Amino acid sequence: MSEAVRGALWESALGRRMGDKREEVETVARTLLEAEDLVVVTSNEKKVKAVNEVLREFGMREARPADLPTDMADATPCPALFKAVMGVQATDADVVIARGRLGVPGSGAMTVLMDSRCRVLTAALSPPHPLHGMDVEEAVRRELREALSRVIRSKG
Amino acid sequence: MSEAVRGALWESALGRRMGDKREEVETVARTLLEAEDLVVVTSNEKKVKAVNEVLREFGMREARPADLPTDMADATPCPALFKAVMGVQATDADVVIARGRLGVPGSGAMTVLMDSRCRVLTAALSPPHPLHGMDVEEAVRRELREALSRVIRSKG
Numbered sequence: 001m002s003e004a005v006r007g008a009l010w011e012s013a014l015g016r017r018m019g020d021k022r023e024e025v026e027t028v029a030r031t032l033l034e035a036e037d038l039v040v041v042t043s044n045e046k047k048v049k050a051v052n053e054v055l056r057e058f059g060m061r062e063a064r065p066a067d068l069p070t071d072m073a074d075a076t077p078c079p080a081l082f083k084a085v086m087g088v089q090a091t092d093a094d095v096v097i098a099r100g101r102l103g104v105p106g107s108g109a110m111t112v113l114m115d116s117r118c119r120v121l122t123a124a125l126s127p128p129h130p131l132h133g134m135d136v137e138e139a140v141r142r143e144l145r146e147a148l149s150r151v152i153r154s155k156g
Numbered sequence: 157m158s159e160a161v162r163g164a165l166w167e168s169a170l171g172r173r174m175g176d177k178r179e180e181v182e183t184v185a186r187t188l189l190e191a192e193d194l195v196v197v198t199s200n201e202k203k204v205k206a207v208n209e210v211l212r213e214f215g216m217r218e219a220r221p222a223d224l225p226t227d228m229a230d231a232t233p234c235p236a237l238f239k240a241v242m243g244v245q246a247t248d249a250d251v252v253i254a255r256g257r258l259g260v261p262g263s264g265a266m267t268v269l270m271d272s273r274c275r276v277l278t279a280a281l282s283p284p285h286p287l288h289g290m291d292v293e294e295a296v297r298r299e300l301r302e303a304l305s306r307v308i309r310s311k312g
Contacts, residue, residue, distance in 0.1 A: 074165060
């Protein structure tokens with residue numbers, strides 16, 4: 001992954017970057033599929049179950065929960081990203097899955113997957129709850145499925 | 157908006173936050189609909205045209221382009237967010253629209269809408285280009301439409 005990041009950095013610096021390459025997407029997919037220690041930042045057993053259901057669908061290993069005081073993430077501009085960073089710093093996981101507010105109150109939710117160097121691998125969004133009215137496990141499942149589908153070819 | 161943010165901060169701090177409220181979503185929508193000076197961080201005329209087409213659909217004012225050296229945003233963990241922050245700092249816009257990479261090379265794209273205090277109002281994602289193959293104006297239109305639909309009730 002570091003090689004992909006360095007390559008893209010130089011392309012950008014030289015004004016030659018033309019967008020994501022197929023090999024780069026494959027590197028992201030490989031990082032997810034080969035992760036051995038996955039953590040999901042939550043203490044809610046139902047959410048952990050929903051997450052693991054979807055991880056299995058994509059041929060990934062199961063995630064273990066990390067119970068962290070994430071309320072404080074809501075004081076940051078992008079709470080979902082910050083929760084993922086907390087997960088990276090407070091565990092030894094290869095990949096951290098976190099869900100939180102996208103931005104301001106009323107901005108809806110984001111599920112984000114981050115590697116052990118706080119690199120954003122993929123993500124997915126949901127509209128604010130008053131607008132979709134989905135129950136939270138269903139929203140967790142839908143977001144994680146979408147986040148993984150963005151970078152991993154489905155087996156179907 | 158500051159009131160909504162303060163209220164939600166206290167709810168989180170006291171462990172009483174129960175997710176986005178209808179009034180908060182309306183505050184986000186109002187911020188977008190009432191913005192007088194909108195900026196889109198790009199110098200590409202076709203992208204500006206695509207953006208303004210969608211803003212009109214939602215009853216918003218048109219955006220003017222800001223031509224900034226955004227290649228350096230690719231050196232940050234979330235280039236799309238960083239481009240938006242550059243737009244806030246380098247213009248006097250009420251609302252900044254920026255599109256860039258979500259995370260690592262291969263992680264796909266994000267369109268983000270930010271207010272003048274770098275608050276994230278809404279966003280939308282696309283899969284990496286090798287996987288969707290959409291042309292860039294079509295992707296811009298689709299993402300912006302999705303980002304606005306998350307918080308503004310469509311007029312249809």
